[in-house]
Amino acid sequence: MDYILYAVPFFFVLIALELLADRWRGVSTYRFSDSINSLSAGVLSTTLGLLTKVVGLITYTLAWEYIGIFELSADSLWVWLFAFVFYDFCYYWNHRMGHERNVLWAAHSVHHQSEDYNLSTALRQTSSGFLFSWIFYLPMAVVGVPPLVFLTVAAMNLLYQFWVHTRHIPKLGWLEWVLITPSNHRVHHAQNPRYMDRNYGGVFIVWDRVFGTFQEELDDEPAIFGVTTPLASWNPLWANIQFYVVLWRDAVRAASWWDKVRIWFMPTGWRPADVAAKYPVEKPDLSRFVKFDVPLTLAQKVYAGVQFALYVVLGSALLGLGDALTLEQALVGSVWMAFGLYCIGIWLENRPLAKTLELLRLLFNAGFLWLAIVTQIIPHSALLWWALLSYSLISLIALYWTPRPVEARTA
Incomplete structure (x- = not known):
């Protein structure tokens, strides 16, 4: 069963309710072109997924069949609970590396490019994440989690993440210590230096607290959403290749062959010294931050x-x-x-x-x-x-x- 497909009508109903909440509270968390761009990236991702999802499924199934250590049963509730928690642990590291390595950020940055934060942002997904993401879930196959269980808990994890992409829900008390909430996920989408690269969990915030990547949302520092290399476009195809192009240009410009190769796998933002000196990149001044927009009738x-x-x-x-x-x-x-x-x-x-x-x-x-x-x-x-x-x-x-x-x- 494709849970995402059946969830699509509910996604749009909740987006409509959030728009009503905007009107009721006298705020505006949506912009037309930005929302269409986010939804376009999501539609493109699910469509191309018809071609690319086989990569992760085949690699997982082969690992489960040939190098699985245990034979876990899909009929056991404990296996499902274990898989649900284990998946989020693997997701944490997939997500974290997606922020900490250039080539992985090239794929994941699509989800962060929106300079607004609302439920449509949740549907803004990459079309190239399949290239490396499957690696992070192989431990589940090795311990014997059946493919059916894996696919189901993966869908459940993704569905959970939808509701946290909103600015209308405040902090939720003790739940902030256990779960990913709208408050601590707003931090994750912010480009403020204090907030960047924090709160990676999909369902549980516990991993961030254990591994030192947690940051609370602060009342005196509102989140400024987006990425430090702005997309400045409503084109979903460009959104998916933007940072790959940035890396490619730097690789071509680098004099050292070693730099041409390693730039892809170095920490996010790393550039060869000769390229950085000749082609400096200025980071935006957030005190003068202006959202990208194009006037339309x-x-x-x-x-x-x-x-x-x-x-x-x-x-x-x-x-x-x-x-x-x-x-x-x-x-x-x-x-x-x-x-x-x-x-x-x-x-x-x-x-x-x-x-x-x-x-x-x-x-x-x-x-x-x-x-x-x-x-x-x-x-x-x-x-x-x-x-x-x-x-x-x-x-x-x-x-x-x-x-x-x-x-x-x-x-």
Whole structure:
């Protein structure tokens, strides 16, 4: 059972309730483009997961079958409880190393790029974390935790983390000593020097207290969210490769071959001495921190919101098909999804080529529908073609009548 898929409607209901809480309290924890960007990263991650999740599953299953020391039973409640706690312990180290090593931070930084903090931020997930994250969970396979148990507690751990991404819940008394709460997870997402690289647990804060990485949220120091190398973009594809590009550029610039190799595995922020001297990087002054934004008209926001809603629905449909998809089918779906989300990101950035890309996206939709029919992702249906034609015509009319804001035209 795919618990994440079934949780999607509840995620959006809770986001709607948080928006109501914003209005009731007279605050604004959401910005349109930032929220769409976070959700786009999440949709992209789950879609590409159709292609990449097999990496972790195969490695775990092979380790469990061939080097497992014990034979733990999935019928035992104690095994489930043990696995739930053990998973969070492994998650702590996966998460911590994701902040402490360059190449791991390149993947994990996606989750931290939002300069807002709300429930949509929880859904902002990396698409490249599969490259190394599986390593940290092999100890569970070695001690004999069955794959079914592993996959289930992993989903439960991820689902738990959703609710802590909010600014509306204060400190929770004694629970702050045991569990990850909204308060101590706000600390984790902050870029304040005092707060950075703290509170790594997924469910339990105990690991942070034991291993010296705990930091309490302080009343006299509000959290400033985001990363010290700002994304400054609403493009979910760029969000996933931004820090890889930073590392690649420094590796190319380095004179030493040893530096070119080790930069990927050094502590986060480490740069070769010659590169750092020639290409210095200034860290932002948080006392003058300004969130990245691009002005949009209401019409532009409505257009982007409607188009994105379509991708959420169809992305959920792809996720629902899951294991029934062949590699070819998953590839077609992933390419279609990635291109569409890229176009929406460019639209939100109000770039000159945004309307041209939208025209291409609408034209390509016919090609992707044909591929979906050929690869039997969906059956051939005249109704689908008429629906696509109607959608495309309505979108084209809306595209024509959606002006760019004056600020963008005169910039």
